[in-house]
Amino acid sequence: MTAPETATTAEPGLTPERDAQLARLENRLDVRLRDRRLLDLALRHGSFGQEGRGGRRESYERLELLGDAVLNLVVCDHLYQRYPGATEGELAKLRARVVSEPYLARIAQRLDLGRYIQMGKGEEKSGGRTRPSMLADVTEAVLGAVYVDSGFGVAHAVTTRLLQDAFDELEQPTEDYKSALQELLQERERRLPRYRISSVEGPDHAKIFVATVEVAGRILGEGKGPSKKQAEQAAAQAALQLLHRRARRAHR
CATH class of the missing domain: 1.10.1520.10 (Ribonuclease III domain)
Known part of the structure; x- marks a missing residue:
């Protein structure tokens, strides 16, 4: 008006x-x-x-x-x-x-x-x-x-x-975890990650999306966010943390 x-x-x-x-x-x-x-x-x-x-x-x-x-x-x-x-x-x-x-x-x-x-x-x-x-x-x-x-x-x-x-x-993620995960997986496994919205929580005016990221059928991470993009970024961040922990254990 x-x-x-x-x-x-x-x-x-x-x-x-x-x-x-x-x-x-x-x-x-x-x-x-x-x-x-x-x-x-x-x-x-x-x-x-x-x-x-x-x-x-x-x-x-x-x-x-x-x-x-x-x-x-x-x-x-x-x-x-x-x-x-x-x-x-x-x-x-x-x-x-x-x-x-x-x-x-x-x-x-x-x-x-x-x-x-x-x-x-x-x-x-x-x-x-x-x-x-x-x-x-x-x-x-x-x-x-x-x-x-x-x-x-x-x-x-x-x-x-x-x-x-x-x-x-x-609503925009401050870091691009999805790109970082894709680069890491292509370097290590020559594979691309796949994202899926597994569920949606909360009321319509305040939805929370739950996303998973997997490679070759293996779930590497799960994340939540108020948008699909943010949920996928959170899942990618969780996957990166998992892969980095595995890498540290492998080098001990």
């Missing part, structure tokens, strides 16, 4: 130009806030308006704290549902791959958040608009603004959309 076009009258407290900027950002986020001033606040660095003034304007820091909590809850909920067999430690490692400064900065770059940030001249000159740490902070602040304005359901939907690429990347 694309957010509706902005009204011709600017939000109270916002200039027409700023209001139009924020409306474009809402369209990028695919959301329409009731109070666009929250989005404005989420994009205001602490240095903005300080130069030459005695007071300190409210910045995005409080919304950032709230957005960080929203982000972590959405990610943990997704991982808990998607990987029912994972341990607490494994879930924590997966979360760290998603909730990271580099990835949040990438989201900000994709949304072009840098151009919307309000900051002081000194911060601007020092490269704040493209600094990964600031971009990551602003991404969290924007999520906080969506939560305050529209509640957790909308914030959950927006966060999930923004993180979909990261969730998809988690």
